[in-house]
Amino acid sequence: MRHKLSKDQIHFIENYLEHSDIYYADIRMEMTDHVASALEAQIQSGDDRVFYEIFKDYMIEHKSKLLENNKAFVRNVDKLIFRNLLKQLTRPLSTVVFILAFFSIYRALNFVDVQSLRTLISMFPIMSIVPFCIVYVILLKWFKLSRFSGIERLGFVQMIVFQLYNFIIIFLGIHVKESGNNAIVALSLALVLTVSLVMIKLTIMIVNQYRKEYKNLI
Numbered sequence: 001m002r003h004k005l006s007k008d009q010i011h012f013i014e015n016y017l018e019h020s021d022i023y024y025a026d027i028r029m030e031m032t033d034h035v036a037s038a039l040e041a042q043i044q045s046g047d048d049r050v051f052y053e054i055f056k057d058y059m060i061e062h063k064s065k066l067l068e069n070n071k072a073f074v075r076n077v078d079k080l081i082f083r084n085l086l087k088q089l090t091r092p093l094s095t096v097v098f099i100l101a102f103f104s105i106y107r108a109l110n111f112v113d114v115q116s117l118r119t120l121i122s123m124f125p126i127m128s129i130v131p132f133c134i135v136y137v138i139l140l141k142w143f144k145l146s147r148f149s150g151i152e153r154l155g156f157v158q159m160i161v162f163q164l165y166n167f168i169i170i171f172l173g174i175h176v177k178e179s180g181n182n183a184i185v186a187l188s189l190a191l192v193l194t195v196s197l198v199m200i201k202l203t204i205m206i207v208n209q210y211r212k213e214y215k216n217l218i
Helices: 007-019 025-044 051-089 090-110 114-143 149-178 182-213
Strands: none
Touching: 007 025, 007 051, 007 182, 025 051, 025 090, 025 149, 090 182, 114 149, 114 182, 149 182
16 A cells, blocks of 8 residues: 655645745645655655655755756746737737727827827836736735746736837837838837737636636635
């Protein structure tokens, strides 16, 4: 019969990993299961030492690899979020939103003078990130979520998107100054608006996914 670790022993492993900079609850849970299974197998093979000695020797040998796996897992989470972002952006609904935003902004620009347009453009990055931050914080506070990799890394992805916004705004500032072509301005702002809305949608989707998969940790 296979030896099973006690709840206190498993809790000890989890606490150790948390204090070893494995911050995210989902990653830590998977690593806890991995370490627990390895220790159980070692005990089953005939190691009759006390749990803490077995655990200490195991971590001396495997801790660096576990920490490297943690970094790799986080990198994969970032890649997954970007893939989901691109997937959502290529959906028909996102295309419809982009087209509607483009024509609405294009028509509205006919009633805006160049100076006011420059002011509006300079404010757009902040105006775009605020709705995401509000939704992000409300969801975290409302559901009192633990630190999950997919949820927390959304903030990192949003900061990269924010830098993209700044690049677009710099481009628009130069373009408005030189020609004031409303079509290019509307195209760029429609893209920023569409990406912002998709980021909010993606945030809600990922939060709901973690609530279902890890409801015992929430």
